[in-house]
Amino acid sequence: MRKTILIxxxxxxxxxxxxxxxxxGPVLGYSKAADAEEGTIMGGxxxxxxxSPALGIEGSILYRSEKYAEDRVTVKNWPVMATALIYPxxxxxxxxxxxxxxxxITYDYENxxxxxxxxxxxxxxxxHFGGGxxxxxxxxxxxxxxxxxxxxxxxxxxVPGQNDVESDFFVINVGILFGL
Numbered sequence: 570m571r572k573t574i575l576i577x578x579x580x581x582x583x584x585x586x587x588x589x590x591x592x593x594g595p596v597l598g599y600s601k602a603a604d605a606e607e608g609t610i611m612g613g614x615x616x617x618x619x620x621s622p623a624l625g626i627e628g629s630i631l632y633r634s635e636k637y638a639e640d641r642v643t644v645k646n647w648p649v650m651a652t653a654l655i656y657p658x659x660x661x662x663x664x665x666x667x668x669x670x671x672x673x674i675t676y677d678y679e680n681x682x683x684x685x686x687x688x689x690x691x692x693x694x695x696x697h698f699g700g701g702x703x704x705x706x707x708x709x710x711x712x713x714x715x716x717x718x719x720x721x722x723x724x725x726x727x728v729p730g731q732n733d734v735e736s737d738f739f740v741i742n743v744g745i746l747f748g749l
Contacts, residue, residue: 593616615713626652647671650667650669661702672691674690695721719737722737
């Protein structure tokens with residue numbers, strides 16, 4: 570009896586969720602890199618499409634800023650990410666993808682030492698994986714929440730003693746998707 574009720578609940582949720590195949594909406598997250606001074610709030614926009622009951626894709630663009638090396642280095646980036654979503658059940662997904670991180674590294678000249686390194690702007694490649702939930706809030710609105718781990722390697726050669734900085738980070742995201 571319990572299995573039957575559980576199966577009916579999952580099927581009921583899935584019919585509601587599959588009614589919306591494409592959604593767009595805001596994302597708000599908290600991220601913390603391994604060697605960053607502290608965590609940071611990030612925000613952006615995501616576009617998500619459900620291709621089948623078990624597969625989906627997501628594109629997103631976010632903004633984040635963090636400090637390293639006792640506030641001597643500020644890293645600002647605008648990740649543009651593509652993510653594959655795998656739904657083992659209709660309300661939960663695994664995520665894996667890649668990102669192009671448009672990155673600006675700014676140095677605090679007064680606190681670095683004997684030289685004045687130039688600020689750097691570059692594009693970095695990173696990849697991520699994680700998992701989350703996607704819950705219907707109405708016929709054309711969904712709540713999303715997930716945790717992802719991002720692998721990216723910044724190069725802080727200009728700051729003495731900072732060559733081995735760990736810049737991989739985790740991010741906890743929440744968002745609302747509005748059906749298109």
